[in-house]
Amino acid sequence: MPEKNSPDSEPSEYAVYLRGEQLLQPGLLLLLARQPMHGYELIQSLSGLSFNQEECDPATVYRNLRRMEDDGLVRSEWQTGLSGPARRVYHLTTEGERLLEMMATNARRRREQLEAFLTMFTNTRLRGGGVPLKELPLREEEEEKT
C-alpha cells in the first residue's frame, strides 16, 4: 500500500479516490450526501442515475463502501427489525463530504480534459476523409473543405 503520490502534507490518502476516472465512488458519495442508504438501495439508485448507465456489480459496490468506511468517508449502522435480511445503512461523514467536493473539482478538471481532447480531435483531419458510419457504404461527396 505504499503510495508514491504527494508527500503527506494534505489528505493525500484521498488520491486513491481522486485518480479514478469512473463515477462509481463519486456517485455513491453523492447519493449518501442526500440521504443515508444501504448498499442494495445504492445499487438500485445508481442504476437510475444518468451518469451511471452501467449496472453496478454488487461486489464492487459493497467493497467500495467498505473501503470508504475504513477511510472514514462514510459510517454505517446495522438496521434490523425490517423485513428481509439486515441492512447496513451508510451515511456520509464530514470527511466524505470534503472528498465529494474534491471529486467535483476533479470532475470539472476531467471535463476540461475531455473538452481539450475533443477540440484537438475535431481539428485533426483524418485521412479517411469523411466519417463512415459502420456498415454505411453510402458515401457521397460530402463537403471537402481543404
Next chain:
Amino acid sequence: MPEKNSPDSEPSEYAVYLRGEQLLQPGLLLLLARQPMHGYELIQSLSGLSFNQEECDPATVYRNLRRMEDDGLVRSEWQTGLSGPARRVYHLTTEGERLLEMMATNARRRREQLEAFLTMFTNTRLRGGGVPLKELPLREEEEEKT
C-alpha cells in the same frame, strides 16, 4: 434505460479501449492520426498536451502501443540509420482511425456524464454547509422525514 452500453455493435474487440476512462490511448491514437511517430516521441508529445498533464510511464506507453499493434490499430516499422538507437515508428491504420472516432464519441458521452454528475452535485445541499461554491450562503429549511 438500463441497457448494456455498447456504442459499438461490433465485436467487443474494441470494448477494451472504449471502456477506459483515461485519455492515454485516445491521446496516442490522436497523435498518430496527425503524423507517424515513435514511442519516445509520443511520450514527449503527450506531456505537452493539455488533456494529459500526468507524465506517462514509458512502460505503459510502449505496452499500449504493442497491444494496439496486435489489435491492428497501428502498425510500425523500424527506422534505423539515424542517430541513437533504432526507433519503432508507428502509424495509424484505418481500423485505428475508426476506433479513434469511437473514442471521440465515447468522450462526448463521458462529458455528458460528468455534466450530469456535476449538475446533481450542485443541486445537492451538503450538510456541512461546506460552501462548495463561493458565495452561496442561501440556506433553506431542510426537512428530514423519517
Next chain:
DNA sequence: AATAATATATGCATCATGCAAATAGGAGCT
C-alpha cells in the same frame, strides 16, 4: 573511459474489477 540522453523492452508487485457463488432472512405459493 565514464556519463548522459535516446529508445525500447521486460519483470514484478499491487490493485481494482468482473464473475461466480455462498450465506441468510422473509414472503408467497402449492
Next chain:
DNA sequence: AGCTCCTATTTGCATGATGCATATATTATT
C-alpha cells in the same frame, strides 16, 4: 413443509492494467 423468489451482504478467484525498477543498446558529450 417444501419450494422458489426477492432482498441483502460477503467472499473467492482469475483477469488485466498500472507503477516502478531495471535491462538492453546506440550515440554524443565530458
